[in-house]
Amino acid sequence: MKTVIKWDMPFLVRFLRKYLLVIVIFSCIFTSLGTIITSYLNKPTYTSSVQMSQNDNNVAQISSYTQFINTDKFKSLLNKQIKQSKKKQFLYSIQINSDTNSTFFTFQAVSRNAGFSQFVANEAMIVFIKNVSKYLSGANVTVVSKAILNKKPNSINFTKTIIGLFLVGFMLVTSLMIVREIFGGTVNDRLYIHDVYGLDKLGELELKDK
Structure with missing residues (x-):
């Protein structure tokens, strides 16, 4: 069946309600790791x-x-x-x-x-x-x-670094969550068929154990 994503406001609202917390948490983890790596790898300048x-x-x-x-x-x-x-x-x-x-x-x-x-x-x-x-x-x-010897290294602009890393992490995690939502192969809720395949919901079938 052909995948047809309808990028309307209700779909985006449902997506954010479902994944926003996960996206923010993993973005913060990505930002923290990136900041630590940057501080260690970035050589000082003068x-x-x-x-x-x-x-x-x-x-x-x-x-x-x-x-x-x-x-x-x-x-x-x-x-x-x-x-x-x-x-x-x-x-x-x-x-x-x-x-x-x-x-x-x-x-x-x-x-x-x-x-x-x-x-x-x-x-x-x-x-x-x-x-x-x-x-x-x-x-x-x-x-x-004239110029004199300045042995004090320049400080890293951590504000820009943190903002940049968070935005990259946010977009990366959001993209992964979208792929997971669309191609995960699992019908997660009653609106999944409509959002992914563009099919209207005709009804629900409740299965009961004998």
């Missing part, structure tokens, strides 16, 4: 920053600096500088952070090694100062402070 200032109070120029450090040209120059140092290299990321209406901004380098993060932040500052005026008119910056 951030080091160079603080700079836009001298002429042109705050809007800082957004152009952000665009510049994301260009292939800047990345190529920085990577070339890093390779020439012959230091042990790690994967890294670099970005510019600034507050609204503030002339101060920071170069932030992140990697799995505190010393390398410090090195990359300072090298990025050097490459930036040497080249930014070639591509952006009005570039006028001053280094306020």
